[in-house]
Amino acid sequence: MTTTIDPDTRSALLLIDLQEDFLAAPGLREQRDDLLTAVRGWIDWASATGSPVVEIRTVLPLDEETWALNMRDDMQPVVLEGTPGSWRVHELEVEPDVEIQKRRDDAFHRTDLAQRLSDLGVGQVVLAGVSTEACIAMTAASAYAHDLRVVVARDAVASADSTAHEAALVWLEEQYRAPALTPAEWGRDSSETSES
Numbered sequence: 279m280t281t282t283i284d285p286d287t288r289s290a291l292l293l294i295d296l297q298e299d300f301l302a303a304p305g306l307r308e309q310r311d312d313l314l315t316a317v318r319g320w321i322d323w324a325s326a327t328g329s330p331v332v333e334i335r336t337v338l339p340l341d342e343e344t345w346a347l348n349m350r351d352d353m354q355p356v357v358l359e360g361t362p363g364s365w366r367v368h369e370l371e372v373e374p375d376v377e378i379q380k381r382r383d384d385a386f387h388r389t390d391l392a393q394r395l396s397d398l399g400v401g402q403v404v405l406a407g408v409s410t411e412a413c414i415a416m417t418a419a420s421a422y423a424h425d426l427r428v429v430v431a432r433d434a435v436a437s438a439d440s441t442a443h444e445a446a447l448v449w450l451e452e453q454y455r456a457p458a459l460t461p462a463e464w465g466r467d468s469s470e471t472s473e474s
C-alpha cells in the first residue's frame with residue numbers, strides 16, 4: 279500500500295478531546311503525562327511547518343436529550359457545558375488557529391470543521407488526542423470521506439483500552455491509508471514513496 283502523505287499538501291494538526299474529564303479517567307490518567315509531552319512535540323511540528331492547529335473539544339449541553347445514546351442510557355454524562363471537566367487540560371498551553379466544539383465522536387458531525395479546513399487551504403490532517411478507537415477513528419474516517427488525507431499522530435493518541443487502540447491504528451492504516459507516525463517519521467515518509 280502506498281502512503282498517502284503528500285508533502286505538497288497543506289496539513290493541519292487536529293487536537294481532539296484533550297479535556298479534563300477524558301484525561302482524568304482511569305486508563306487515560308496514567309498515560310496523561312506521556313501523551314501531553316507527545317502532543318507538545320506535534321504542536322512544535324505544526325509551528326515549524328506552518329500548519330494550523332485546530333482544537334476540537336466535546337462540549338455537551340445540560341439537556342440530556344442532546345447527549346450521546348450511551349450517556350443517556352447510563353445517565354453518566356461527561357464534558358458538560360460550563361463544568362471544569364469540559365475544559366482543556368490545564369497542563370497544555372496552546373493558541374489554536376481554530377476552535378471547534380462537537381457533540382459526537384466524529385468532529386465533522388454537525389460542525390463547520392470541513393469548511394474551516396477548506397478556508398485554510400488544508401488537504402491533509404494529523405490527528406492527536408483521545409480516544410484512538412472512538413473520536414480519533416471516527417474523525418479519521420470522516421476526514422477521508424471529505425477527501426482529506428489523514429495521518430495519525432502515533433505517539434500522541436491514546437486509549438484506556440490498549441487492544442482497541444492497537445486495532446484502531448491497524449484498521450485506520452489498512453482501511454483509510456492513514457499511517458501512524460511520529461514527527462520524526464513524518465519527514466522520512468513525506469520524502470519517500472514507500473510501498474508495503
